[in-house]
Amino acid sequence: MSSLEIKNLHVSTGDKEIVxxxxxxxxxxxxxxxxxxxxxxxxxxxxxIAGHPDYTITQGDVLLDGKSILEMESDERARAGxxxxxxxxxxxxxxxxxxxxxxxxxxxxxxxxxxDASGFYKRLYQKMDLLKIERxxxxxxxxxxxxxxxxxRTEILQMAMLEPRFALMDETDSGLDIDALRVVAxxxxxxxxxxxxxxxxxxxxxxxxxxxxDFVHVMIDGCIVKSGDKTLALELxxxxxxxxxxxxxxx
Amino acid sequence: MAVAAPARPAAADLLGVFTPExxxxxxxxxxxxxxxxxxxxxxxxxxxxxxxxPRRTDESWRFSNIAGINLGGFSPAADAxxxxxRRAPEALAIAPAATLSxxxxxxxxxxxxxxxxxxxxxxxxxxxxxxxxHPGLLREHFMAQPQKLGSAKFAALHEAFIxxxxxxxxxxxxxxxxxxxxxxxxxxAGAAVFPHTLVIAEDNARATxxxxxxxxxxxxxxxxxxxxxxxxxxxxxxxxxxxxWSPEALSLQFNSTVVRRNARVQSLNLHLGxxxxxxxxxxxxxxxxxxxxxLAITIASGSMECDQRTLQIHQAPSTKSDLxxxxxxxxxxxxxxxxxxxxxxxxxKTDAYQSxxxxxxxxxxxxxxxxxxxxxxxxxxxxxxxxxxxxDPEQEFYLKSRGIPQKAADELLIFGFFEEVLxxxxxxxxHAALRKLIRAHLRR
Numbered sequence: 001m002s003s004l005e006i007k008n009l010h011v012s013t014g015d016k017e018i019v020x021x022x023x024x025x026x027x028x029x030x031x032x033x034x035x036x037x038x039x040x041x042x043x044x045x046x047x048x049i050a051g052h053p054d055y056t057i058t059q060g061d062v063l064l065d066g067k068s069i070l071e072m073e074s075d076e077r078a079r080a081g082x083x084x085x086x087x088x089x090x091x092x093x094x095x096x097x098x099x100x101x102x103x104x105x106x107x108x109x110x111x112x113x114x115x116d117a118s119g120f121y122k123r124l125y126q127k128m129d130l131l132k133i134e135r136x137x138x139x140x141x142x143x144x145x146x147x148x149x150x151x152x153r154t155e156i157l158q159m160a161m162l163e164p165r166f167a168l169m170d171e172t173d174s175g176l177d178i179d180a181l182r183v184v185a186x187x188x189x190x191x192x193x194x195x196x197x198x199x200x201x202x203x204x205x206x207x208x209x210x211x212x213x214d215f216v217h218v219m220i221d222g223c224i225v226k227s228g229d230k231t232l233a234l235e236l237x238x239x240x241x242x243x244x245x246x247x248x249x250x251x
Numbered sequence: 252m253a254v255a256a257p258a259r260p261a262a263a264d265l266l267g268v269f270t271p272e273x274x275x276x277x278x279x280x281x282x283x284x285x286x287x288x289x290x291x292x293x294x295x296x297x298x299x300x301x302x303x304x305p306r307r308t309d310e311s312w313r314f315s316n317i318a319g320i321n322l323g324g325f326s327p328a329a330d331a332x333x334x335x336x337r338r339a340p341e342a343l344a345i346a347p348a349a350t351l352s353x354x355x356x357x358x359x360x361x362x363x364x365x366x367x368x369x370x371x372x373x374x375x376x377x378x379x380x381x382x383x384x385h386p387g388l389l390r391e392h393f394m395a396q397p398q399k400l401g402s403a404k405f406a407a408l409h410e411a412f413i414x415x416x417x418x419x420x421x422x423x424x425x426x427x428x429x430x431x432x433x434x435x436x437x438x439x440a441g442a443a444v445f446p447h448t449l450v451i452a453e454d455n456a457r458a459t460x461x462x463x464x465x466x467x468x469x470x471x472x473x474x475x476x477x478x479x480x481x482x483x484x485x486x487x488x489x490x491x492x493x494x495x496w497s498p499e500a501l502s503l504q505f506n507s508t509v510v511r512r513n514a515r516v517q518s519l520n521l522h523l524g525x526x527x528x529x530x531x532x533x534x535x536x537x538x539x540x541x542x543x544x545x546l547a548i549t550i551a552s553g554s555m556e557c558d559q560r561t562l563q564i565h566q567a568p569s570t571k572s573d574l575x576x577x578x579x580x581x582x583x584x585x586x587x588x589x590x591x592x593x594x595x596x597x598x599x600k601t602d603a604y605q606s607x608x609x610x611x612x613x614x615x616x617x618x619x620x621x622x623x624x625x626x627x628x629x630x631x632x633x634x635x636x637x638x639x640x641x642x643d644p645e646q647e648f649y650l651k652s653r654g655i656p657q658k659a660a661d662e663l664l665i666f667g668f669f670e671e672v673l674x675x676x677x678x679x680x681x682h683a684a685l686r687k688l689i690r691a692h693l694r695r
Binding site (some may be wrong): 052078100103208 | 372407648653654659663669670
C-alpha cells in the first residue's frame, strides 16, 4: 500500500495565498472527494501537488510514501506515480495522442529500453474501447478540436495507460452531459482498485452518484472545514455550503 | 585550412581564391567537355567578376551578415577527400528508385534506375554525361532562369565552377513512384563545392526527387549550390532537400521552379546545418492551373544564421502558390525570412499564400520577417503573414505532468510545430525519414 500525505499545505500564486493549511492523507485503494464552492482552492491544491510552476508552496509538505516530493520537478512527480487529470486539458497541435502516450511511457522506461509497439497499441485500443473512444483518435492531435467530453475521456485514457498510484481529478465532471459523465465514471470505476488512490475534486454531488467515494471533505476558503463519509455529499447537496461555513465559523 | 580573416576584409579577400588563375585551372580540368559548355562557364566567370559583392544597403541582403559571406580560405574541393575527422553522415531512411552520390562534386557512387524506367527514357545521371547527350535540355533548363533574389554573383560563381551534378529527366507521361535520391557530400577543411540538381518532368510526368547535402567532417566548408525544377504541362514534381552541412559551413543555395499549365511542384527544404545558410527560392507560375507549394523547416541552433529569400511570381491567370516556412530558433541563432508575391497584371484569379512562423526557444535568438506583396491584377486572393511565438508554458506543463522530461517535452512540441509542414508530404516514407533526421539533429 502507498500513501499520499498532504501536511499543513499552504499555496500561493503571486502574492495571494489560496490554500491555507490543508492536511489530508490518502491511501491507495481509497477515493477521497473534495467538494467546495468556486474559489475554495481545490484546483490550486491539485495543481500545486502536480508541480505547476505558477503555484508556490509556502509552507507544509506533500509526502509520497513518507518522502517529500516538493523538490521534484513535475515530470519526476508524475513518474513517481502522481497523475493530474486536468479541468482544462491543453491542446497540443501536431502531436498525436499515440506519440504523446508513447513518449510518456518511454519516459518511464530505463535508458536503452524500447517500447514494444504492438503491445502498446493492443493495450491502448483495449483502454479506448472501454472509454468508447474511436480508434482513429490515436492519430489526432492531443485535445485539438475535441469536445469537452472527448477531452475528459482522453484524460482518463491517459490515466489508464500510465497507471498512477495517485490520481488528482480536477473537476472531471465539469462540462459533461449525462451520457459523457457515465462513460467517464465507468472508466474511473474500472480503474478503481487496491493500487490506486483518487482525490476527486468536484462542485457537485452528481458525479459522486456514479463514483462513490470512501471519504468526503469540504474545502472552503483554502481550508478543509469538514470531513465525513459519502453521506456528507448528500447533505451538502440538499443543504448547500452555507451551513458548513457557519458551523466552521462557530467552531 | 582557412586563413584567419582580418576584421575588415578587402574585396579581394572576400573573393578568396576564385581568381582567374584558379578558374583557368578548373577550366583546364574540364577540357574534355563540349566547347559550348566551357563557353558558358567562361561567360559565367566574367559575370562573377563584374557583379558587385552584396552590400548592407541592398534590400535583398537586409539583416544578413554580409561579413559572413567571406570566401577567403576556400578553394575548389579536391578529388580525393582529405583524411581526418570524418564522420559517418546519417543516411536517409528511404528505399530509392535510383541514387546518385557525389563526393566533392564528383560522381562517387550510383544505383541505376530499374530497367523498365530506363527503357522508357527516364534518366538519372551525372550532368557531365548529359552535356553531350542532352545539350538542348541543358541549354533550356540549366541555370536558365533569372536570379532575382540577390545572389546573381554567386549563381555565376556556381555556374563557372560547377564540377558535376545530377541530371534527372522524366519523359512525357512517365510516372515514378519511388524517390530518386541525390547525395551531395563535401569533405575536407576549406573545400568549396558547387552541387547541382536539375529535374525536368516533361508533360504529365511524375517523380519525387530528394537532395541530401552532407559534410563528411565538421570543418569549415563552402557550398554554393543550385537546383532547377521544371514541371511541364500536367507534370508533378515532389522535391525535398535535407541540408545537413557541417555546423561550420557557409551555404548559398539557389532554387528555381518553373511551373507550366496544370503542373504541380511541391518543394520542402529542411535546413539543419551551416554556420550561415542562405536559401533563395524562385517560383514562376507560367501557365493557368499551375501550382507551386513551397515548404521549409529550419532548426537554427548555436550561432547559426539561416537566411531565406523567396519570390512567387504569378505570370498567368488561375495559378496558385502556397508558401509555409517554419523556423525553430535555439541558442543565439538568427533567421531571416524575406518573401515576395508578385502578381502580373493579367494573372487574374491568382491564389497566393505566404506564411512564415517562428518558434522561439531561446531569449537570445532573433527572427526577422519581411513579407511582401506586389499585386497588379484586381481579381486575386493573396494572404501573407508572419508570427513569432514561444513554447506555451501550459502545454509544457501538460506534457511534463505526464512524466515527460523537459527536453523530450520540448522535442515533442517542436515536432508538433513542424507537423503542419511535414503533413503536406504525400510520401509517408519521406515524412518518416525527415522526422528521423530532425530527431537525430535535436539529440546531437
